[in-house]
Amino acid sequence: MTLVPVEDAADERLADYVQLREVNLRRLLEEEHGLFIAEGDKVIRRAAEAGYEPRSFLLAPRWLESLSDVLEKWPATPLYLVSEELAEQVTGFHVHRGALASYRRRAPESLETLLDGLPAVSRVAILDDIVDHTNVGAGFRAAAAMGVDAVLVTPTCADPLYRRSVKVSMGTVFQVPWTRLSSWPGELQALQDRGFVAAAFALTDDSISLDELAGAQHERLALIFGTEGHGLKQHVLDRADVTVRIPMAGGVDSLNVASSAAVAFYATRPAAPK
Numbered sequence: 001m002t003l004v005p006v007e008d009a010a011d012e013r014l015a016d017y018v019q020l021r022e023v024n025l026r027r028l029l030e031e032e033h034g035l036f037i038a039e040g041d042k043v044i045r046r047a048a049e050a051g052y053e054p055r056s057f058l059l060a061p062r063w064l065e066s067l068s069d070v071l072e073k074w075p076a077t078p079l080y081l082v083s084e085e086l087a088e089q090v091t092g093f094h095v096h097r098g099a100l101a102s103y104r105r106r107a108p109e110s111l112e113t114l115l116d117g118l119p120a121v122s123r124v125a126i127l128d129d130i131v132d133h134t135n136v137g138a139g140f141r142a143a144a145a146m147g148v149d150a151v152l153v154t155p156t157c158a159d160p161l162y163r164r165s166v167k168v169s170m171g172t173v174f175q176v177p178w179t180r181l182s183s184w185p186g187e188l189q190a191l192q193d194r195g196f197v198a199a200a201f202a203l204t205d206d207s208i209s210l211d212e213l214a215g216a217q218h219e220r221l222a223l224i225f226g227t228e229g230h231g232l233k234q235h236v237l238d239r240a241d242v243t244v245r246i247p248m249a250g251g252v253d254s255l256n257v258a259s260s261a262a263v264a265f266y267a268t269r270p271a272a273p274k
Contacts, residue, residue, distance in 0.1 A: 002075065002076060002077065002078050002079060003079050003081055004078050004079060004080050004081065005080075005081045005082075006080045006081065006082050006086070007082075007086065009086055009089035009090045013056075013078065013080065014058065014080060014082075014090050015029075016029075016033070016035060016037070016055060016056060016102035017037065017058050017087075017090050017091055017100055017102065018090060018091070018092075019091065019092045020037060020039075020091040020092060020093065020163050021091070021092045021093050022092070023133075023162070026162065026163070027159070027162075030105075030159075030161075030162075034104055034105045035055055035102050035103060035104060035105060036102075036103055036105055036161040036162070036163070036166065037100060037101070037102055037103075037163040037166070038100065038101045038102075038103055038163075038166060038171070039095065039099070039100055039163055039166070039167045040099055040167060041063060041066060041067055041099050042170060042171060043166055043167060043170065043171040044057075044067065044070065044099060044100075044101045045067070045070055045171075046170075046171030046172075046174050046175070047101065047103050047166075047171060047174055048070045048073065049174075050174035050175065052103040052104065052106070052174070053074075053103065053104045054074050054077050054101050054102065054103050054104075055077070055102040055103065055104055056077060056078040056079070056080060056101070056102050057071065057077065057078070057079045057080065057100070057101045057102075058080045058082060058087060058090075058099075058100040058101070058102075059079060059080070059081060059082070059098065059099055059100070060081075060082065060083065060084045060087065060098030060099065061081060062098070063098065063099045064081075067099070082098075084098040087100065105161065108179045108180055109177065109179050110179070111152070111179055111181065111187055111190055112190070114150055114177055114178075114179050115150075115190065115191065115194055117177070118149050118150060119149065120219060120220075121219045121220070121270045122149045122150075122196070122219075122220050122221075123146075123147070123148045123149055123220075123221050123223065123265065123268060123269070123270070124148065124149060124150045124151070124152060124191065124196065124220075124221070124222045124223070125139065125143050125148050125150075125151045125152070125222075125223050125225070125261060125265070126151075126152045126153075126154070126181075126188075126222055126223065126224040126225070127139055127151065127152070127153045127154065127157050127225055128154045128156075128157065128184065128224060128225065128226045128227075128232060128236060129154055129156045129157055129226060129227055129233075130153075130157050130158060130225070130226070130227055130257060131156070131157070131158050131227070132158065133158045133159070133162050133164035133165040133168070134164060134165075134168050134258075135158075135228075135256070135257050135258045136153070136157065136158045136159075136160055136162075136165045136168075136169075137160070137164065137165040137166065137167065137168025137169035137173065138168050138169070138258035138262075139151070139225070139257070139258045139261050140160060140165070140169040140172050140173045140176055140178075141168065141169045141170055141172045142258060142261050142262035142265055143172070143176050143261070143265060144169075144172035144175050144176050145172075145262075145265075146262065146265035146266050146269055147265075147269055147270075148176065148265055149176075149177070150176065150177045150178060150179075151176050151177075151178040152178065152179060152180075152181055152222075153178065153179075153180050153181065154180075154181050154184040155180065155181060155182065155183075155184055157180070160173045160178060161173065184236075185235060185236045185239040188222070188224075188236075188239050188240075189239075191220075191222045192222075192241070194220070195219065195220045196220040196221065196222040197216075197218045197220065197221055197222065197241050197242065198222045198224060198239065198240040198241045198242070199213055199221055199222065199223050199224065199240065199241065199242050199243075199244050199268075200224040200226075200232050200236060200237050200240035200242070200243050200244065201223070201224065201225050201226075201232070201243070201244050201245070201246070201260060201264065202226070202231050202232050202237055202243045202244075202245070203231070203245055203253065203254070204237065204243045204245075206243060207243040207244055207245040208242060208243070208244055208245070209244070209245060209246075209247050210244055210245065210246045210247065210263070210264060210267050210268075211247065211267070213242065213244050213267075213268060214267045214268050217270075217271060218268075219270075221268055223261070223264050223265070223268065224236065224240060225257050225260060225261050225264075226257070227257065228254065228256065228257050244264075246260060246263055246264070
């Protein structure tokens with residue numbers, strides 16, 4: 001490994017890690033340089049296992065041993081050794097246990113390629129205009145846990161590879177195939193042409209219950225979720241095959257979008273082979 005001790009927060013070599021909480025600044029920097037940040041040892045490891053190429057590592061000394069197998073795979077990659085206090089100065093917040101890595105992004109897979117690779121019985125999640133990175137990350141974590149085959153994000157959805165999304169997902173964003181749609185809801189037709197039933201989660205007069213959707217046992221389902229405040233727009237509902245509600249008690253009308261997605265993923269999971 002190329003170990004580089006750093007003691008100055010203004011060191012230009014740490015530019016990838018500057019002000020990680022400044023979303024607009026980070027969006028420009030990460031798009032320009034084609035990078036994303038992994039925070040925490042588990043997330044760093046999962047990014048490496050998924051085959052992402054590191055630009056650099058930023059670690060407190062205590063992580064050298066436990067991450068040695070990851071570091072040894074990239075002997076020419078700079079490893080900036082810093083105190084946890086210096087890491088906080090650079091990033092603008094208390095870094096989770098003093099472990100960060102900057103990875104190179106990969107070109108997104110095309111929608112057609114992604115869909116062509118799905119099994120005959122498939123579940124796809126579509127996250128529409130969800131701008132909260134925590135909800136995006138939690139949605140990916142639920143998708144991974146419940147065996148969802150792919151996640152699609154619409155053009156206005158938050159970045160799944162933003163640091164907060166990656167961290168909340170616990171690195172599962174590297175496990176679930178995903179891509180960003182370029183036309184929405186126009187590209188929903190590509191799924192419907194491949195036999196997917198498009199199920200939009202919304203409280204409408206003609207919504208069916210989640211129990212009814214699950215009972216239909218569709219081989220291919222595309223489950224569409226919108227923002228908590230405004231939900232899915234009417235032109236999206238018009239393109240869906242069915243609208244779905246989750247029955248609730250206690251006068252509650254809705255759940256957090258990530259919670260709703262987790263419930264829906266579990267309820268509609270394919271039946272186990274007999």
